[in-house]
Amino acid sequence: xxxxxxxxxxxxxxxxxxxxxxxGSPAQDAAAQAPPIKIGLMGPITGPWASEGQDMEKxxxxxxxxxxxxxxxxxxxxxxxxxxxxxxxKTATLAAQQLIAENVVGVVGTYGSSVTEATQYxxxxxxxxxxxxxxxxxxxxxxxxxxxxRTCPRDDEQGKILAQNxxxxxxxxxxxxxDNTSYAKGLADExxxxxxxxxxxxxxxxxxxxxxxxxxxxxxxxxxxxxDVIVFTGYYPEAALILRQKKEMAWDxxxxxxxxxxxxxxxxxxxxxxxxxxxxxxxxxxxxxxGEQAAKLLDAYQKKHDVLPSSVWAILxxxxxxxxxxxxxxxxxxxxxxxxxxxxxxxxxxxxTGPISFNEKGDRIGEVYRLYQVxxxxxxxxx
Amino acid sequence: xxFFLQQFTxxxxxxxxxxxxxxGYTMVYGVMKLINFAHGELFTLGAFIGYALLVTFGITGRxxxxxxxxxSVVLVAGLVGVAGHVLERVAYRPLRHSDRLAAVVSALxxxxxxxxxxMLSWGANYRSYSADLLPxxxxxxxxxxxxxxxxxxxxxxxVVMLALxxxxxxxxxxxxxxxxxxxxxxxxxxxIDVSSVIAVVFVIGPALGGIxxxxxxxxxxxxxxxxxxxxxxxxxxxxxxxxxxxxQGAMVxxxxxxxxxxxxxxxxxxxxKDALTFVVLIMILVVRPTGLLPERVAEKL
Numbered sequence: 023x024x025x026x027x028x029x030x031x032x033x034x035x036x037x038x039x040x041x042x043x044x045x046g047s048p049a050q051d052a053a054a055q056a057p058p059i060k061i062g063l064m065g066p067i068t069g070p071w072a073s074e075g076q077d078m079e080k081x082x083x084x085x086x087x088x089x090x091x092x093x094x095x096x097x098x099x100x101x102x103x104x105x106x107x108x109x110x111x112k113t114a115t116l117a118a119q120q121l122i123a124e125n126v127v128g129v130v131g132t133y134g135s136s137v138t139e140a141t142q143y144x145x146x147x148x149x150x151x152x153x154x155x156x157x158x159x160x161x162x163x164x165x166x167x168x169x170x171x172r173t174c175p176r177d178d179e180q181g182k183i184l185a186q187n188x189x190x191x192x193x194x195x196x197x198x199x200x201d202n203t204s205y206a207k208g209l210a211d212e213x214x215x216x217x218x219x220x221x222x223x224x225x226x227x228x229x230x231x232x233x234x235x236x237x238x239x240x241x242x243x244x245x246x247x248x249x250d251v252i253v254f255t256g257y258y259p260e261a262a263l264i265l266r267q268k269k270e271m272a273w274d275x276x277x278x279x280x281x282x283x284x285x286x287x288x289x290x291x292x293x294x295x296x297x298x299x300x301x302x303x304x305x306x307x308x309x310x311x312x313g314e315q316a317a318k319l320l321d322a323y324q325k326k327h328d329v330l331p332s333s334v335w336a337i338l339x340x341x342x343x344x345x346x347x348x349x350x351x352x353x354x355x356x357x358x359x360x361x362x363x364x365x366x367x368x369x370x371x372x373x374x375t376g377p378i379s380f381n382e383k384g385d386r387i388g389e390v391y392r393l394y395q396v397x398x399x400x401x402x403x404x405x
Numbered sequence: 406x407x408f409f410l411q412q413f414t415x416x417x418x419x420x421x422x423x424x425x426x427x428x429g430y431t432m433v434y435g436v437m438k439l440i441n442f443a444h445g446e447l448f449t450l451g452a453f454i455g456y457a458l459l460v461t462f463g464i465t466g467r468x469x470x471x472x473x474x475x476x477s478v479v480l481v482a483g484l485v486g487v488a489g490h491v492l493e494r495v496a497y498r499p500l501r502h503s504d505r506l507a508a509v510v511s512a513l514x515x516x517x518x519x520x521x522x523x524m525l526s527w528g529a530n531y532r533s534y535s536a537d538l539l540p541x542x543x544x545x546x547x548x549x550x551x552x553x554x555x556x557x558x559x560x561x562x563x564v565v566m567l568a569l570x571x572x573x574x575x576x577x578x579x580x581x582x583x584x585x586x587x588x589x590x591x592x593x594x595x596x597i598d599v600s601s602v603i604a605v606v607f608v609i610g611p612a613l614g615g616i617x618x619x620x621x622x623x624x625x626x627x628x629x630x631x632x633x634x635x636x637x638x639x640x641x642x643x644x645x646x647x648x649x650x651x652x653q654g655a656m657v658x659x660x661x662x663x664x665x666x667x668x669x670x671x672x673x674x675x676x677x678k679d680a681l682t683f684v685v686l687i688m689i690l691v692v693r694p695t696g697l698l699p700e701r702v703a704e705k706l
Contacts (some may be wrong), residue, residue, distance in 0.1 A: 066569075067531070068521070068524065069631070070629075070631055072524065072529030072630075073528070073529045073530040073531070075529075076529055088641050202676065228674075228675040228676060229675060229676035230676075231673060231678065233631070233632075233634070233635040234635065235621060235624075235625040235627065235632070235636075236415070236418070236625065238413055238415040238418075238667075239415045239416070239666065239667040239670040239671055239675070239678075240670055240675045242412055242413075242415060242671065242673065243670060243671050244407065246408060258531075259531055259627060259629070262533075262626075262627060263625055263626075263627055265628075266536060266625070266626055268542060270552055272543075272550075287531045288535045290531070291533040291626060291627040292536070292626075293533075293535060293537065293626070295536060295537075332530065403620045
């Protein structure tokens with residue numbers, strides 16, 4: 023009896039809501055009537071890269087709020103569905119299934135290449151567009167997936183710029199250190215191959231364990247091989263520890279890294295004295311991005327959260343969101359048409375990090391990498 | 406030789422930290438036959454309380470370097486000890502008479518809870534102890550220069566471990582702990598308050614872990630909410646290598662693990678360092694299934 027009572031109550035409630043909804047409608051504006059555009063955000067909200075994921079979420083939410091305040095997209099509100107990939111492939115597959123179940127048209131994210139890779143086919147089978155934001159591993163766009171895009175550049179371009187700069191700065195003997203993630207290993211291999219052709223000798227090719235705190239054993243060993251530069255292709259937490267520990271060892275050697283070390287936490291962790299002189303290649307960071315849109319967004323971000331995003335990846339998540347919205351605006355919320363539009367017709371669109379268009383593989387067109395060096399105050403100076 | 410000495414000291418520093426954390430695992434296991442999976446998070450908590458005192462509050466700037474550090478060590482040990490005690494009351498005591506598996510699940514839950522609680526209170530970003538917190542001084546031994554900090558870490562760990570050994574073997578409470586470790590039922594019949602023995606163990610173990618967290622913060626400068634996982638795993642391995650339940654075993658296991666890592670990285674391969682660690686663990690367990698210094702029933706703990 024109790025069950026029936028509950029069912030009856032639910033029925034009445036539903037009926038009541040429907041009636042109420044029907045009565046209230048004439049006064050409401052068009053935006054509330056059109057079904058909302060659901061866009062997914064998959065990012066590392068928890069886990070080792072949680073700060074990146076939380077920044078991604080903040081940027082995308084901020085942009086969505088702005089759009090909804092200005093009457094939405096073609097009269098429809100944008101709703102963000104967030105899912106936490108935990109920075110781990112295993113968690114990411116669950117996050118992807120969750121977003122698919124929520125019927126999103128496209129997904130922004132994610133940061134780590136190995137994490138994105140775990141979800142690519144899941145989204146593809148569901149027919150959903152995925153726009154990765156920090157996943158630079160080359161092979162992600164070599165699989166022939168028609169609904170995969172990324173707003174970040176690729177590691178082969180990064181490797182090229184990295185190798186050019188190592189040579190350009192006059193280094194002859196490089197010790198390459200990576201951390202066995204698909205991003206870091208890929209970039210290390212890329213750089214190593216290019217060194218061979220450009221006359222830089224690789225004296226050491228080593229892998230460290232991400233999450234370790236003590237790299238003195240590794241550094242002591244590298245020192246015996248007499249390199250004149252350490253090429254570190256991993257992420258900023260380990261880069262900071264290596265910088266600090268080589269300083270403590272009083273080993274005065276240059277170090278250059280990839281775009282995963284472009285995070286202000288690097289200097290905080292290492293201390294400006296140890297970080298001074300460190301080079302890295304990266305797309306321009308939040309404070310070097312020119313343009314009205316970026317300035318407006320960063321201003322709003324600063325007002326709301328008191329700080330700027332700590333890296334460029336959150337901004338690229340904003341760009342991923344931006345191109346998805348642009349596609350919906352032009353074709354309606356149909357993933358097949360949207361993908362077609364992004365491949366062929368996205369021209370003259372200016373995102374936060376400059377003009378964005380995609381080639382047939384879904385890669386962003388144009389060179390974006392720059393060389394940075396940390397100065398004595400710990401600021402990142404564009405070279 | 407110079408290279409070997411350098412790597413040997415690198416290994417001893419890392420090993421001393423593993424040993425300090427391993428003591429917490431081994432003490433709890435000795436008395437309760439329970440692996441406290443939340444121990445790694447208590448270690449993290451120590452690092453963050455140290456951060457709050459030394460960086461946020463700037464205690465060394467207010468009362469001077471020596472006194473500030475001393476107060477930090479005492480406060481970190483005390484507060485993490487209290488946290489350990491609360492953890493025992495909330496997560497383990499209600500399950501003391503239920504299935505052992507239930508306690509293990511509760512331990513894992515406590516670990517996840519603590520890790521996320523730390524993330525929510527201090528944020529997901531990496532936090533740093535500023536590099537100029539401690540003066541960097543090097544001392545010269547055998548014509549080699551070693552950072553004073555590392556030697557101090559090693560000495561601190563040794564002193565703490567000796568004090569613990571004396572506490573367990575030369576005091577009445579220590580005797581009660583040993584008795585409870587051998588047989589809780591019999592200890593109760595002899596008039597020992599086993600509940601308070603467990604409470605004491607759950608204060609001392611976490612306090613040592615907290616101090617290890619503070620040391621990691623001071624030594625490496627970089628802390629984050631997930632740091633307890635890797636250290637917890639390594640220290641747990643160290644406790645097993647040494648023979649879990651045995652205090653001397655935890656010290657030996659920790660130092661050995663640190664040395665294997667450093668020398669493995671030096672002479673074999675940096676990438677294979679961790680694999681090597683676990684190969685050593687497996688080899689030791691094959692030859693001595695109870696660890697290097699197994700708990701002897703008469704002298705357990």
